[in-house]
Each structure stands twice: as structure tokens, then as C-alpha cells.
Amino acid sequence: MAKVRLGLVGKPNAGKSTLFSAITSRAAEIGSYPFTTIKPNIGLGFIETKCPDTEIGTTCNPREGSCSGGIRQIPIEIIDVPGLIEGASQGKGMGNEFLENVRESEALLLVFDASGKTALDGTPVEERIDPNAEIDMIKGEITKWMVARLSKGWEKFASREEATNQHPAASLLRKLSMSGINEQALLSALSAGGFPLRLSIWKEEDFTRFSEMFLARFKPLILLGNKVDAADPETIDRIRAKHPDTIFTSGDFELALSRAVQAGLAEVSKRHISPSARASEPQRKALARVQEVISLPYYASPEAIMTDVVRERLERIAVYPVQDESKWTDSQGNVLPDCFMVRKGTTAIDLAFRVHSDIGEGFIRAIDCRRKMVISRDHELKDSDVISIVSRSR
Ligand SMILES: Nc1nc2c(ncn2[C@@H]2O[C@H](COP(=O)(O)OP(=O)(O)OP(=O)(O)O)[C@@H](O)[C@H]2O)c(=O)[nH]1
Numbered sequence: 001m002a003k004v005r006l007g008l009v010g011k012p013n014a015g016k017s018t019l020f021s022a023i024t025s026r027a028a029e030i031g032s033y034p035f036t037t038i039k040p041n042i043g044l045g046f047i048e049t050k051c052p053d054t055e056i057g058t059t060c061n062p063r064e065g066s067c068s069g070g071i072r073q074i075p076i077e078i079i080d081v082p083g084l085i086e087g088a089s090q091g092k093g094m095g096n097e098f099l100e101n102v103r104e105s106e107a108l109l110l111v112f113d114a115s116g117k118t119a120l121d122g123t124p125v126e127e128r129i130d131p132n133a134e135i136d137m138i139k140g141e142i143t144k145w146m147v148a149r150l151s152k153g154w155e156k157f158a159s160r161e162e163a164t165n166q167h168p169a170a171s172l173l174r175k176l177s178m179s180g181i182n183e184q185a186l187l188s189a190l191s192a193g194g195f196p197l198r199l200s201i202w203k204e205e206d207f208t209r210f211s212e213m214f215l216a217r218f219k220p221l222i223l224l225g226n227k228v229d230a231a232d233p234e235t236i237d238r239i240r241a242k243h244p245d246t247i248f249t250s251g252d253f254e255l256a257l258s259r260a261v262q263a264g265l266a267e268v269s270k271r272h273i274s275p276s277a278r279a280s281e282p283q284r285k286a287l288a289r290v291q292e293v294i295s296l297p298y299y300a301s302p303e304a305i306m307t308d309v310v311r312e313r314l315e316r317i318a319v320y321p322v323q324d325e326s327k328w329t330d331s332q333g334n335v336l337p338d339c340f341m342v343r344k345g346t347t348a349i350d351l352a353f354r355v356h357s358d359i360g361e362g363f364i365r366a367i368d369c370r371r372k373m374v375i376s377r378d379h380e381l382k383d384s385d386v387i388s389i390v391s392r393s394r
């Protein structure tokens, strides 16, 4: 099952691996020096959603993720990669090869140091730098990576593609080999941007303009200001003034909190921390400070980040394909085995293809299992829909 995949990108020491560990509950190597991470880490985060199983009085059998008390945990794939520095597109630092790992991501989470206490290359500094400069630097490097990717071997590619009489959108899609982008959308972007349809006459400025347009449209970049525990209000204000959509968090405090809970030093309910009797005075003080930071009005927990990114920014809805329209099971009797986080606007036929290309090709009709009604192939699905697809290939 294709999960939503999110890539964490940012300069060295921004706290990507710390956040990765907080989101996925998996330990990644964390260090106070640049380039701690040299190989990508892959793990799962989860978003919570109300499971339809309660409506039919059974317990579901999720193939992936889990469900308890009618609350389903839907897995989201997270990738943590090495830090990116200025000049990475010319091979500086770890080079930009690793960005290839986030190519298949639906969105890039740009993790930056909102405290401004590390320089652009990740080394700690005494005087705060403006985090907006860090955001610009990373955005610039991502665009340069895309330009480099696009222009590599362009002449040969353009003359070969022109000879096949393919539409340029199809050719570009193949060259970019990025998932989740459809030809129609790329085609409309090409014509809206006034790009030459003859690929062989593309110039440097077309590569840059195309890369910027492509990233803005197809690879949303979501700003994640980390280390708010060490930030001052002026710096936060400066970031929010320029980038009001920024999500703020503290990977470090989230990890500390989950470790405290694991060690039995505290319990957390609805983000309220209750220290246990075992907690020492310094531990209580530390937990009180964590409570203060996580209660900041603009603060987001790892769970809130996942939900905001997937549901709001990427506009995904949860749909449950099943075979048996009354029992909501697959052919083996598993109740609600799958939950797909699909784009808003996904239709019944899109879902059929998502389940399997054969199911899509053999599509006969779809049934809205809750309303027990046949829906047309172009019917737009809603959040939490349970859909049975009748196909010749079943
Ligand atoms: N104060 C504070 N420090 C943090 C936070 N998150 C991470 N750090 C610290 O920042 C340093 C870098 O953390 P990492 O998670 O290794 O950073 P990274 O972005 O993965 O770094 P590279 O792998 O080198 O690119 C470590 O010393 C962390 O403890 C945070 O929320 N607050």
C-alpha cells in the first residue's frame, strides 16, 4: 500500500534526526555537530482518525498501523536525510545526492533552527542569526538541485524526445521520475507558465523558472521551526511575519517528554503533564519547563504536525476500500483492512486504480457502503468513506 511519504530536509544541526525520533518513536543518531546523519533514516509517524468500525459494532483488522477504541492510527512514512548546506548543488558538504531520497516524498518538511543559534553550516553561534536566511538558503539549494537534475543530459534527452513526437509533459514526467504527479496537471502548469513546448530550445532561465514552478505546485515545502524552547520572542515574531504558515515545535522537548513517560516519571493526558511521585525535584522543574513550551499558542506536537501536514496542507482524506459492502471486509473477512489517505477530489475510479490497476481497468461500479448506494465512477469521495468496488477482475 502506498503511504503518504514526507521528507525532512534542512541544514545540518537543525534537529531533523531529533524530530524524526520524536515523530517515529525510533532512535536516530543525534549529535550537536554538523553531519551527524550520513545515511537516510526511514520510519513511520501516525495520524489519528476516527475509525468507521464502531459504526458496525466490530473491531477492524488493519493491515498497517493499528486501531484501538475506535481510534485508528494511520501510518505516514518519514525520511530523515543528511544536512544540506550552501553550495550543496556543487557538491559541497554531503553533496546533494541525498535529496534523491526525498524525490518520492509528497511534501518536504523544511526543518530549521527557530532559535537562530546555529550558523548556516550548522556550527553553533553565540549571537542569534535570522532564521529567515536559513529558510531562503535551503529553498535555494532545493531549487538548484532540481535545476541540476533537470538540465543533466538535456540536449540528448530533448532531441530524443522530440523525435518520438511525445507530448513534452510526458517526456518531462519521465525525466523527473517523481511520483504522485499526473501528466494533465503538469501539462496545465506548462501552458500556464508559457514554457516552450519544443524542449530543445529551453534555456537556463526556463530550467530555473520551471523548477520553481514545479516545486511550488508539486512538492509543497512546509516550514517547521524547531528548537522553540531555545528561541526568543523577537526571533519567532520575525519568522511569523515573513512566513505565517510556519509550524513550531521542539524535537528535543518532545523526546525528553516521551522518555520521561517511558521511565514512569510522568503521565500525559491531552498534553497536560502530571509528574509522578517518583520524579525528583529537578525532574519536576524540567517537566514544568516542557509544559510551558508545549503550551505556547503556536506550538505543535508531533501528532499535530502530522495531522496538519497530511490533512490540511496536503488536503488528504481517509477512505476505506472493502470488498463486502455490508460486512466491510476484504475477501478473507478482514474488517476495514486498508485505509488510504487520498487527495481531496479523488473519485471512485481513481480509488479503483489506487487499489490495483486491474481493478481500475475492470471497473464496473462502486458502492458507498454506508449509504448502500451505487455511486458513479466520477463521484468524488468524502473523508471516512467506505467504498466497495465491483470489478471484472475480482
Ligand atoms: N534546544 C534544542 N535543541 C535541539 C532540538 N532539536 C535538536 N536539538 C539539538 O540540536 C543538535 C542537532 O540535532 P540533530 O537531530 O542531530 O540535527 P540534524 O538536523 O539531524 O543534523 P545533521 O544530521 O547533522 O544534519 C543536537 O545537539 C540536538 O540535541 C530542540 O528542539 N531544541
Ligand SMILES: [Mg+2]
Binding pocket: 016, 017, 018, 029, 036, 037, 081, 082, 083
Ligand atoms: Mg541528522
